[in-house]
Amino acid sequence: MSLRQYEYALAVAEEGSVTAAAERLRVAQPSVSQQIRAMERELGAQVFARTPGGLVPTVVGRAFLREAQVAVDAARRARAAARAGSAELVGEMRVAVQMGLGARQLPGALRALRRRFPRLEVTLVEEPDPAELERMGRRGVLDVVLAAVACAEGSADVHRLGDEHFVVVLGAGHRLLAADRVELQALADEPWVRFDRDSTLDCVVRDVLQDNAINPPTVARVSQTATAVRWAADGLGVALVPASAVPRDYEHLARPVFPIVAQPVLAAVRPGAGPAEAALLEFLRRETWQPPVSRAS
Numbered sequence: 001m002s003l004r005q006y007e008y009a010l011a012v013a014e015e016g017s018v019t020a021a022a023e024r025l026r027v028a029q030p031s032v033s034q035q036i037r038a039m040e041r042e043l044g045a046q047v048f049a050r051t052p053g054g055l056v057p058t059v060v061g062r063a064f065l066r067e068a069q070v071a072v073d074a075a076r077r078a079r080a081a082a083r084a085g086s087a088e089l090v091g092e093m094r095v096a097v098q099m100g101l102g103a104r105q106l107p108g109a110l111r112a113l114r115r116r117f118p119r120l121e122v123t124l125v126e127e128p129d130p131a132e133l134e135r136m137g138r139r140g141v142l143d144v145v146l147a148a149v150a151c152a153e154g155s156a157d158v159h160r161l162g163d164e165h166f167v168v169v170l171g172a173g174h175r176l177l178a179a180d181r182v183e184l185q186a187l188a189d190e191p192w193v194r195f196d197r198d199s200t201l202d203c204v205v206r207d208v209l210q211d212n213a214i215n216p217p218t219v220a221r222v223s224q225t226a227t228a229v230r231w232a233a234d235g236l237g238v239a240l241v242p243a244s245a246v247p248r249d250y251e252h253l254a255r256p257v258f259p260i261v262a263q264p265v266l267a268a269v270r271p272g273a274g275p276a277e278a279a280l281l282e283f284l285r286r287e288t289w290q291p292p293v294s295r296a297s
Helices: 004-014 018-025 029-043 059-083 108-114 130-139 202-211 226-234 250-253 275-286
Strands: 048-051 054-057 091-098 120-127 145-149 156-169 192-193 218-222 239-242 254-258 264-270
Touching: 004 018, 004 029, 004 054, 004 059, 004 239, 018 029, 029 130, 054 059, 059 145, 091 130, 091 275, 108 120, 108 275, 120 130, 130 145, 145 275, 156 226, 156 275, 192 226, 192 239, 202 239, 226 239, 226 250, 250 254
Parallel strands: 091 120, 091 145, 192 218
Antiparallel strands: 048 054, 145 264, 156 239, 156 254, 156 264
8 A cells, every 4th residue: 555545545535536636736636546445455344434525434443544644644744854945844863072172172063953943953962981882883883973083984975074183171270380381291290180001091091101102190999071071170180181171161171192192083974975075074074073083292
């Protein structure tokens, strides 16, 4: 049975005759009659009683037409979503972000997306664990992933937006705030506020410490970049965090580090993406990102 037959039956029920239904649908009368007869044969039941006053739904027909209306309404909603006009696009888009990346750029991109598609709902997941991010990607539950290289491998459509540079956050009055940038070796004896073990951010910190042959004491481990920034600002220890994750109220306590620490920022879009995903990618590209770090840096 086809959606067209449902639509024809509903029109006949509302108009009371095949002739009026055909005029409303702008199709030939024989076509409507043929479709109604074929539908009744397939159902094995009489949907309409033929009376002198016209066609009237039977008891069985009324039950059938209620369900036909549900199907037709659902099909119309599906068509509206697929056509994706700016005021029509409805539904949910799922975006996952590797914790710490794009914290300053994402809000602007999402605001622009909402202006274009006001009825679109966006679910944003900030995930510290790269393994979990990859598992979600493999399950196909994500539409867009914002991550570093390791978390985006295997994606069908990957776009490099730029780099996320890391900065060190120091306590108010710290001696190193006098410098424009901080040598990582100068932090060798400082207590550090670090992240949960095996999180993406702590992997970055661990690699930085190993690459620079320093082994400072860890005074605390936290789950969120905002907590690391606040605790470092309060003087508990220094914290190495993505620059965009530093709230503006704490920027005066953040300094670039040398050698430069940076991660690439990739937007991975699922295969077969639609207009919402394309629009978010467009808006992310318009945001300000650090250019990729050269090997000589």
